[in-house]
Amino acid sequence: MLVYKFGGASIADAGRMAALLPLITEAKEPLLVVMSALGKTTNALEAIVNAACKDQKEEAMGLAKKLEQQHLDHAMKLLNDSYYSKARNALQGHFEALALAIQTTDPKHYDRSYDQVVSLGEIFSTCIFSHWLLQNNLASEWIDIRNVIRTDDTFRDAVVDWDQSQKNAQEIGAILNQGKVVITQGFIGATADGLSVTLGREGSDYTAAILAAMLGAASVTIWKDVEGLQNADPKQFPNTVKINEISYNEVIEMAFYGAQIIHPKTIKPLQNNGIRLYVKCFLNPTREGTMIQQEVTAAYPPLIALKENQVLIQATTRDFSFITEDNLSALYSIFHDLKIKINLIQNAAISFVACIDNREDRVAALIPALGENYKVTVNEKVTLLTIRHYTPEAVDDLTKGRQTFLRQETRKTVQVVMDGSPVGSLQ
Ligand code: ASP
Ligand code: MG
Numbered sequence: 001m002l003v004y005k006f007g008g009a010s011i012a013d014a015g016r017m018a019a020l021l022p023l024i025t026e027a028k029e030p031l032l033v034v035m036s037a038l039g040k041t042t043n044a045l046e047a048i049v050n051a052a053c054k055d056q057k058e059e060a061m062g063l064a065k066k067l068e069q070q071h072l073d074h075a076m077k078l079l080n081d082s083y084y085s086k087a088r089n090a091l092q093g094h095f096e097a098l099a100l101a102i103q104t105t106d107p108k109h110y111d112r113s114y115d116q117v118v119s120l121g122e123i124f125s126t127c128i129f130s131h132w133l134l135q136n137n138l139a140s141e142w143i144d145i146r147n148v149i150r151t152d153d154t155f156r157d158a159v160v161d162w163d164q165s166q167k168n169a170q171e172i173g174a175i176l177n178q179g180k181v182v183i184t185q186g187f188i189g190a191t192a193d194g195l196s197v198t199l200g201r202e203g204s205d206y207t208a209a210i211l212a213a214m215l216g217a218a219s220v221t222i223w224k225d226v227e228g229l230q231n232a233d234p235k236q237f238p239n240t241v242k243i244n245e246i247s248y249n250e251v252i253e254m255a256f257y258g259a260q261i262i263h264p265k266t267i268k269p270l271q272n273n274g275i276r277l278y279v280k281c282f283l284n285p286t287r288e289g290t291m292i293q294q295e296v297t298a299a300y301p302p303l304i305a306l307k308e309n310q311v312l313i314q315a316t317t318r319d320f321s322f323i324t325e326d327n328l329s330a331l332y333s334i335f336h337d338l339k340i341k342i343n344l345i346q347n348a349a350i351s352f353v354a355c356i357d358n359r360e361d362r363v364a365a366l367i368p369a370l371g372e373n374y375k376v377t378v379n380e381k382v383t384l385l386t387i388r389h390y391t392p393e394a395v396d397d398l399t400k401g402r403q404t405f406l407r408q409e410t411r412k413t414v415q416v417v418m419d420g421s422p423v424g425s426l427q
Contacts, residue, residue, distance in 0.1 A: 037121025149189030
């Protein structure tokens with residue numbers, strides 16, 4: 001069997017949604033479709049829950065009405081009268097669930113309230129799409145994945161109960177065995193008490209990987225509006241190149257250093273089960289895309305990731321004493337206790353330097369905590385550049401004219417902390 005995942009951009013309007021039909025009918029094996037919410041629906045739902053939690057429930061209901069109208073318009077453009085009226089009835093039921101979730105939001109339990117509201121975007125989109133498949137006489141079935149993916153109650157970042165979910169997933173396997181396409185939601189699940197949860201923003205890739213692992217899929221394909229993975233973010237650099245093949249490990253490294261390619265949790269279930277991942281362009285489905293698997297023999301171009309808006313913090317001993325293992329362990333504890341992730345560290349005889357994300361509240365707590373025993377120096381608004389498989393030319397090009405504060409180099413990787421963002425041309 002195969003798993004296809006469609007993101008918000010691939011279903012953003014009725015035309016795009018309609019164009020996915022041939023991809024599905026031409027699949028050569030039983031197919032499970034995992035779908036995100038339409039376009040920017042998740043952001044719209046976040047605005048709704050934020051208003052509701054600020055006690056602006058009327059404002060929230062107004063925004064929900066607008067969202068409902070957008071979904072009805074989308075369905076109306078896509079479907080004929082008879083399927084539109086079925087889809088409308090179903091959608092109205094789901095929007096009643098949204099209204100209830102808005103009315104019962106509780107600012108004291110923001111994350112829980114968030115999940116009851118935000119999880120509905122994927123229910124709306126798949127509801128429309130499943131009616132489109134039925135209208136086209138495709139034997140298919142809509143599944144509410146909240147009855148399958150069981151999680152704990154870490155709302156907004158729920159942890160999957162693999163055993164229970166795997167048992168539940170057999171229901172999907174049985175439907176696929178009947179020769180039907182299964183269409184379901186990414187990003188969401190439910191607790192044992194039946195409360196909805198989300199798996200973290202952009203989590204639909206992860207859902208596709210979980211289900212692929214549980215059902216023994218041959219591969220997962222993530223359909224995007226770009227032609228596979230590029231060696232850098234095309235929004236940041238004009239001359240990126242497409243990567244034809246890349247290993248799981250390389251994708252994990254790049255995601256860790258800030259490349260926004262695939263949800264980082266996606267890779268592990270696939271790697272553990274040796275399931276290939278393809279990233280392909282739904283606008284150009286015959287093109288090859290990118291294949292992600294265990295081993296890759298082809299040489300990589302330089303792979304570039306940027307983390308912007310970083311803070312570089314230096315802690316220096318006041319009495320010029322050396323930084324020893326003792327100090328290091330105390331320093332790490334300070335970061336750990338404040339839940340600050342260190343993106344890069346370097347330590348010298350009397351100083352310790354760390355590059356971290358600019359989370360203002362946390363940085364504000366960190367500086368006095370370090371200041372108790374150390375002299376602290378801070379550089380704000382710096383950029384962490386990571387180049388895997390670097391060439392000297394790529395490093396020169398990307399750091400040209402920049403003030404650099406720190407540079408680390410291993411056989412495969414160069415990392416530079418520098419001011420602002422680089423405007424290299426990647427030639
Ligand atoms: N709709 C969710 C989001 O935008 C999940 C996803 O797209 O993967 O974060
Ligand atoms: Mg989305």
